[in-house]
Amino acid sequence: MSVKKKMVRILMLLFFILATVLADGDPHQNSKQSTKVQHSDQGLMENINQKLDSLTKLVVEHISETKRQVEVQNEELKKLTSGTNRRLDQLAALVDQHHNQLLNFDFAGKCLVSRSTQLTTLSRKTYFFDGKTRGNWSLANETCRQHGLHLATIGSVQELRMVWNEARSIDDSKDWWVSAKKEDTDYHWLDGSKLPEDSSLWWRYRTNDTDDCVSIAWLGEGTLLTESCNKTLNFVCQLPDNCYN
Structure with a gap:
């Protein structure tokens, strides 16, 4: 290998080392920054969890209220259905009564x-x-x-x-x-x-x-x-x- 090529390879290696050092910076400083990021992430997660808990509570309350309203409406519907069925039974009995009465009648003219x-x-x-x-x-x-x-x-x-x-x-x-x-x-x-x-x-x-x-x-x-x-x-x-x- 020629001297020129060796020099190029050494320069490239030095440049790589320098770039690595610049990227990593001070190890102590990097550790501090990492700790800050971890603390920031932890606070963010706590905030997200709190909001999720509040949202879950609202959803549960909404579901409970909706269920209660549905139960009330079902009770009202049962009462309405029961009253309607009772009236229909009375009407059917009345129709039967009149039908039986009509069986006992004949037309005299009109x-x-x-x-x-x-x-x-x-x-x-x-x-x-x-x-x-x-x-x-x-x-x-x-x-x-x-x-x-x-x-x-x-x-x-x-x-x-x-x-x-x-x-x-x-x-x-x-x-x-x-x-x-x-x-x-x-x-x-x-x-x-x-x-x-x-x-x-x-x-x-x-x-x-x-x-x-x-x-x-x-x-x-x-x-x-x-x-x-x-x-x-x-x-x-x-x-x-x-x-x-």
């Missing part, structure tokens, strides 16, 4: 009438003479309604005679309720029409005007008579006129 009702047509009107059930005027009116009818309204002497004859063929020992009733000082039928005091439908021997309800008298050849509304009588129901209109 009207539903109880199948147990034996209708009788006289002239142009249809009646039901209930000779089995007896009651006061209010009970008679309600019973007719339950059959899909109403207490009879009499419009003429001829009609009254026909109804009276049919009623007597069923029971000739009792008067029969019809729909007329006193309102204030006058008598009216259920359709709102007035039954005048001087009507030829009244029995001529009628003397008691203190009674509020009206019946067909079993005596008198087909006339009307005032009665106490609490009296127990048979009654005549009528199919509404609009059932066949």
Whole structure:
């Protein structure tokens, strides 16, 4: 190897050593710097750990609060569901009840009438003479309604005679309720029409005007008579006129 090359290699080695020393610096100083870095890193990690602990605590609290709210909402939903189910059960029972009631009805024209009702047509009107059930005027009116009818309204002497004859063929020992009733000082039928005091439908021997309800008298050849509304009588129901209109 030539001298020149040897010199170059020595210079390169010296340069490397010098560069290493400059890079490392004072060993004591480097140790101090390393200690500072370690302390700085340790403080940074402690700060990070504290923040992580705080963040974890917030997350746990948020999860707990969310869980509590969900539980409250679930309880409210259970109550709402329970109430809804109860109402649905009541509605289903009501539908079943009405369905069973409808099974006991047939159509008479456009009207539903109880199948147990034996209708009788006289002239142009249809009646039901209930000779089995007896009651006061209010009970008679309600019973007719339950059959899909109403207490009879009499419009003429001829009609009254026909109804009276049919009623007597069923029971000739009792008067029969019809729909007329006193309102204030006058008598009216259920359709709102007035039954005048001087009507030829009244029995001529009628003397008691203190009674509020009206019946067909079993005596008198087909006339009307005032009665106490609490009296127990048979009654005549009528199919509404609009059932066949």
